[in-house]
Amino acid sequence: MMPSENRSLDLRGWTSVLLLGFASGLPLFLTGSTLKAWMTQEGLDLKTIGLFSMVTLPYSLKVLWAPLLDRYALPVLGRRRSWMLVMQGAMAVGLAAMALHPPHQDLLLMAALAVGVAVASATFDIATDAWRAERLPQKLLGLGNSVHITTYRVAMLVSGGGALILAQFMGWRSTYLTMAGLTVAGMGGTLLAANTDVVARAPRTLAAAVVEPLRDLLNRPGILELGAFAVLYKLGDWLAEAMTMPFLLRGVGFTLAEVGTVQKTTAMAAIIVGGLLGGLILTKVSLRKALFAFGLLQAGSILGFWTISRLGPSLPLLVGANALENLAYGMGGSAFAVLLMSSCNRAYTGTQYALFTGLMALPRTLFAGGTGWMAERLGWSSYFLVCVAAALPGLLLLLRYEHWGPPEETSGDRS
Template sequence: MPPRRLLVLVLLGFASGLPLFLTGSTLKAWMTDEGLSLGTIGLFSFVTLPYSLKVFWAPFLDRYALPGLGRRRGWMFSMQALMAGALILLALSQPKLGLARVAALALALTITSATFDIAVDAWRAEALDQKHLGLGNSIHITAYRVAMLVSGGLAMILAQVMGWRSTYLLMAACTGLGMVGTWLAVNTDSVAKAPRSMKVAISGPLEDLLKRSGIVYLFAFTIFFKLGDWLAEAMTMPFLMRGMGFTKLQIGTVQKTTAMVAIILGGLIGGWMLMRMSLRKALWICGFVQASSILGFWSISLLGRHLALLVAANSLENLAYGMGSTALVALLMGSCNRSYTGTQYALFSALTALPRTLFAGMTGFMADWYGWKLYFPVCAAAAIPGLLLLLLYDRWGLAEPEASAETGEIRPT
C-alpha cells in the first residue's frame, strides 16, 4: 500500500473516531463532574441517534456532490468544518446551567459526524481494492480507536489539569488533522459513478439487499453483535468515577497508555485472524472475547478500587474492541455493492449503532435498579443473542467475494 494512502487512512480514521466520546463517555464525565443525575446522564445517550438514522440521508450523499473536491471528499471536508464549529460552541457551554444548549450542540455534532462517516466509509470502500480492503479496514479501525482514546483518556487528563472548556477547544483543533487527510485523499468519482437519479439512489441499495437470501440474519447479527459492549460502555465512566471513586487523572492515564497499546494490538490481531482463518471463525472468537471483556468491570465492582484491576479491565476492553470491530467491518463492507456503497454501509453501521442509541439511553436507570455488581453481568448476557446467530451462519447466504468479469467490480455472491 502506498505511504500516502496509508497516511490518509490513519488521518481519516482518527477524524471519524474523535467525536464519538466527545458526545459519549467524555461528555458524561463532564456531566458527572457537574453533579447531574444518573438518569439524566443516561438519557444523553439519545444524542447519538443520528449514527443510527444516517441511512435516511445517505442516498443524498451517494447521488449529489458538493463543488470542488469531488463527491466523497467534498462532503468529508465540509462536515469536518462543521464538526469543529460544534465542538467550539460546546466548549463554551455549561451542562448544569444550559442543559438544552449542550444537548442541541451534542446532537449537531453527532449529525455532522454521522454524515462524515457516510462519506469516509464509502470513500474507503471505493479507494481500496479487494487485496488491501482488510488491511485498510484494520488501519482505519485502529486509528479510529486511538482517536477515541485521545478524546477519552487524554481528554480526561486535560480536563483534570486545564478544565473542560480548554479540553473541548483542543479537541476542536484536532479535527484539523482529519481535514489534512481529506485534502490528501484521492478522488474516487471515477471508481463508482453516482446513481442516475435520487429514486435509484434510494430504491437501488434496498432492492439489492432485500433480494439476497439470508439478509434478515445478517441484519439481526449486525444489531446484536456489539449489544453487550454498547450497554457496558454507556455507564463505564459514571461507574468508574462515581461508583468506584477513580479520578479523571487515573482513568485518563490508563486509557492513554495501556489501552492505547491494547487497541493497536487488537486491530493487528483482528487483521491477522482474517488472513489466517475463515470470517465465521474470526467472528466466533471475537464475539467471545468481547463478552468476556465486559466482566473485567464486573470484577472491579466486586473487588473494589484497585488500579491494577482498572488497567486489566480497560486493556481487555480495548483489545476486544479492536478485534471485534475489525472482523465486523470486514463482514459488512464485504457485503456492500460498490454501486451503492454509501447507503448500504450506512445502513449496516446504523444497525450496529442502534443498540447504543435505543437501549443505552435507559442504562442510567438500569444501573440504579440493578446496582453495579449486577449491571455488568446483565450487559455480558446481552452479548449472547449475537453469538447464537452465528450458529445460523450457513443460512446467511454469504460467500467469498468474486470479481465480475465484465466490470471488475467486487460483489458478494
C-alpha cells in the same frame, strides 16, 4: 463499477486511511462518555446522564440521508471528499460551541449542540466509509479496515482518556477547544485522499439512490438475519460502554487523571495490538471463525468491569480491564467491518454501509438511554452481568452464518 483488484495502496493512500480513521473516531466520545464525565462532575443525576445517550441517535439514522451523499457532490474535491471536508468543519465549530456552553448553564442547548456534532460526524462517516470501500482493493480490505479501526479507537482514547487528563488540569472549556483544533487538523486526511469518483459512479437520480440499494438488499436471502446480527453483535459492548465512565468515576471512585492515564497508555497499546492482530488473523482464518472468537472475547472483556465492581477500586484491575476491553474492541471491530463491507454492493456503498452501521449503532442509542435506570435498579455487579448476557444472541446467529453471511473464505481471498 468495481475497483481493480491489482490496485495497490501507496504511502499517501495509507496515510489517508490513518488520518481519516482518527478524524472519524474523535467526536464519538465527545458526545458520549467524555460528555457524560463532564456532566457527572457537574453533579447531574444518573437518569439524566443516561438519557444523554440519545444524542448519538444520528449514527443510527444516517441511512436516511446517505442517498444524498451517494447521488450529489459538493462543488469541490469530488463526491466523497467534498462531504468529508465540510462535515469536518461543522464538527470543529460544534465542539468549539460546546466548549463555551457548559451543561449546567443550559442543558437543552448542550443537547442540541451535541446532536449537531453527532449529525456532522455521522455524515462524515458515510462519506469516509464509502471512500474506503471504493479506494481499498479487495485483497487489502481486512488490513485496511483494521488500520482504520485502530486509528479510530486511538482517537477515541484521545477524546476519552486524553480529554479527561486535560480536563483535570486545564478544565473542560480548554479541553473541548483542543478537540476542535484536532478536528481541524484531521482535514489533512481528506486533502490527501484520492478522488474515487472514477471508481464508483453516482446513481443517475436521487430516487435511484434511495430505491436501488434497498431493492438489492431485500432481494438477498438471509437479509433479516444479517440485519439482526448487525444489531446484536456488539450489543453487550454498547450497554457496558454506556455506563463505564459513571461507574469508574462515581460508582468506584477513580479520579479523572487515573482513568485518563490508564486509557491513554495501556488501553492505547491494547487497541493498536488488537486492531493489527485482528487484521492479521483475518488473513488466516474464515470470517465466521474470526467473528465468533472475537465476539467471545468481547463478551469476556466486560467481566473485567464486573470484577472491579466486586473487589473495589484497584489500579491494576483497571489497567487489566481496560487493556482487555480495547484488545477485544480492536479485534472484533476489524472482523465486523469486513463483514459489513463485504456485504455491500459497491454500486451503492454509501447507503448500504450506512444502513448496516446504523443498525450496529442502534442499540448503543436506543437501549443505552435506559442504562442509568438499569444500573440504579440492578447495582453495578448485576448490570455488567446483564451486559455479558446481551452479547450472546449475536454469537448464536453465527450458527446460521451460511444462510446470511459472505462466502466462507479467509478475508484475504474473498472475492
